[in-house]
Amino acid sequence: MKEYILITGASSGIGYEMAAQLAKKKHNLILVARTESKLREMQAELAKKEGISVLYFVADLSDVNAAKGLYKKVQQESLLVSHLVNNAGVGNYGNFTETSLEEELSMIQLNISSLVTL
16 A cells, blocks of 8 residues: 655645655655645656655635545545645734634634644
8 A cells, every 4th residue: 555645735835845855855745735736746746756646635724614524534445544745734824803703713723733633
């Protein structure tokens, strides 16, 4: 059974670079992010360039059910995840009293709850 490294927030920044570096070391990858077009592009590029298996799942981990859904998809496909790079995250700037409750709860879901779930 192939082993995979699952990377959240994989479509840009640190997540993108982590995927590229791990692919160079010939690790199979499961990429997770919100934008399917970026994930599809990365999948094709890394699989062709490095000769590895690259899968992806589109998920917005700020959604309360997304991390559980991602876990279920991985289980349903009988994928063996050996490592997790929990990279997805955001931060708000400004005075706490001036940010919306919805923004704060979404950030907590992404940065804490999804991380713990995965």
